[in-house]
Amino acid sequence: MAKVASERLRARKLLLDALNTPETLPALSLADWELLLRVARRARVLGRLESALDHAGLLGDIPPRAAAHLRAARNVIAHRKTLISWEVNRLLWALKGIDAPLILLKGTAYLLADLPPAQGRIFADVDLLVPEELIVEIEERLVKRGWFKTEIDPYDDRYYRVWMHEIPPIRHQERGTEIDIHHRLLPKTSHLASDPAPLFAAARPLADPRLRVLAPADMILHALVHLFLEGDPDEGLRLRDLVDVHDLLCHHGQEPGFWASLVPRARALGFQRPLFYGLHHAQRLLGTPIPPDVLRDLEDAAPAWPISKLMNRLIPLALLPGHPDHPSRQAALARWLIYVRAHWLRMPPGLLVKHLSHKAWLRVRGFRKRVDLAQLDLKQQ
C-alpha cells in the first residue's frame, strides 16, 4: 500500500516538475521518463514539454525514445494547427456578407491571436462565440456551403437548443474539424449570470477585423469557467486549461493595469468564484506569480470554511491525471463530485435530476461511447 502511495506521489511530482521546471528534464532517469511520458500524455501536455525543451535548446539532451514521443506530439499539434487555421479561413469565406463579429474562443483564439498557450497545445475543434440572434442565419449559411449538423439523438438536440450555451457541433463534409458555435459562455440554465453583451463590447479585433478574441481578463475568466464548470466524470478537470490560464496570466500580467482590472471584471461578470479557485490552484500547482493584493481582494469570493477545505482537496485530485497503473478511488470520487457540482451550477435541481437520470439510464442500457476495436479502421484515427 505504501508503495502504491509513493508511486502516485512520484507520478504527480514528475508531471508538475516537468511543467514548472522543464530545464531539469535532461537529468531524469529512464524510469522517470517512462512514467512522465504516460502521465503527460494523459494530461495532454506532451506537446508543451516538447516546446519548452525546444525553447531551452535541450531536445538533444533527453533520451532518444522520449524525444521520439515528443516529436510525435509536436507533429500532431502542427497538423491540428494547420487544420484549425484553415477551418477559420473557410468559415470567413462561408460567412462573407453576414455582418457578425466572430469571437474565437479557447485554443482557436490562442492560435489566431498568437498567444503563449498556443505553444505546444493540442487543438481539438474550432470554438466560436456569436450573437444569439444570428445563430440560425449562420448555421443555415454553413449548411448551404458544405457543413452538416452532426447527428445526435433528439434528447441531446433538445438539451443543446433549449438549455445550453452552444448549438450541436457542425462539421464540414470533407474535413473532420468540428465547429462549436456558442452564444454565451454558460448554459442558459446556469445559476451564474452569463449575459454575453459585455464580452462582445470588450472583445479585441485581430488582424482580420471580422475576427475577434475576448479581452485579456475575459479570456482568462472564460478559461476558468470552462475548466470548473465543464467537467467530465471520467476525465476530471482538465489540467491543460489551468496551464492555459497560467500562461495567459504570465503574459498579460506584464501589461499595465491588467491585475487591477481582473477582480472587478470577474465581479461584474459574476465569475469571482471560478477566478478564486483558478488563481489559488494555478499558484499552488504551477507557481503562477500573482500579486498578493489581488488574492487579498478575492478573499471574500472564497466559499465558507467546510466547503473551501473540501474543494481544496478535491480540485487537485480532479486536475491531476493520477498514476496509470494505480488509479485511486479517492480521485475517481473527486472527479465525480466535481462533475456533479459543475452540473449543479449549470442547471436548477429539478432539471439536473432529470438530466442525470437520463444519462444514467443510457449507461444502464449500455449506450456507452466505447467503440468496437476490430471494426475501427486504423486509418480513421
Add this chain to the structure above:
Amino acid sequence: MNVGDLSRRETGERLAGEGLPLQFGPFNLSVRSDLDSFAAYAHQLYEPYPLPDTTAICDFHVQISAPRGLRRWLRRQACFGVDGQFPFAPYTVEHAFPALEWGINWCVATRAHHLLLLHSAVVERNGRAILFPASPGDGKSTLCTALVHSGWRLLSDEFGLVRPEDGMLLPIPRLIPLKNESIEVIRRFRPEAVIGPPFLKTRKGTVAHVRPPLDSIRRGQEPARPRWLIFPRWVANAPLRLESMPRSQAFLMVATNAFNYEVLDEAAFRLVADVVRACDCYSLVYSDLNEAIPALDELSNAMDG
C-alpha cells in the same frame, strides 16, 4: 534475452504482475494480462522475441484483462487497455490474443507520428526492400508470408515505417495475422511455417497468427532501403501479371493509403516522393504463390546481376 528464456510460469507471472516486456522493432512494449489462456498463447507465439534492456523506456503499456466490476461475472470477456484506459468495447475471452495484437497496431497507428506510417507490407533481400501497399482483401499478408518463408526477410506485414531522417524503412517484425482461406493456403505452401491456433468467429472471421522466421525477428533493428513498390491483388484463377506502373500513379496510391500522410504534412510529401523515386513501381495480379514468388525473386536477382 528472449521470451523463450522465461519458463511458462515466469511468463505468466510477468504478465499478471509488472508486465512482460517485449521488443517489436523500434517499439518497446509492456504487456499485462490476468488471463491464463492468453499467457499460454503469448508464451508459445512470442517465444523468439527479444526482451528490451531492463532499464529501457517502454513505449506502450498495453493490457488485455477481464473487465472490472460486475461485468466480470456476467460474461467472460477481455478488455484491451493502454495506460490504464480502456477505450474499446470488450471481446469474448476466447479472442483475447487477436484483440491484443490488434490493439498494439492501434497504438502504433495512432501514436507513432514521429515516423511516416505507410499502410504496407515490407520484405527485404540483400538490403533492398519491396513495399506492398494494399487494402485489406488484396492478399498482401498472404503474399508477404509466402515471401518471408522463401528467402526474404520480414520487416512488417502492416506498417511501412519510414524514418524521416534518412528515408530508411524500419522493421517491425510482428506476428502476421492470416484470415480465413489464407491460413490453409500458407499451410499448404509451407507446411513448416509456425502458425498459432485458429481463432474462430472473430469480427474478421477466422484468424491465425504466423510467427515470422527467426532471422526476421533477430534482425529487428536492421533497417532497409526501399527499392520496389508493388501493388498486389489476388484474383482467383488469374494468370500472373507484373506490369510496371507510372511513378505519378504510385505516388498517389501510396500517399492516400498512408496512416498519417496528413499529419506529417510537407515532410510526408517529401518522404513519399523520395520513396517513389527510389523504387521501380509495379502492379501485380496473381492467383498462385508458386508463380508470384519466382517473379519477385527475379526482380531481386536481376539487381544482383
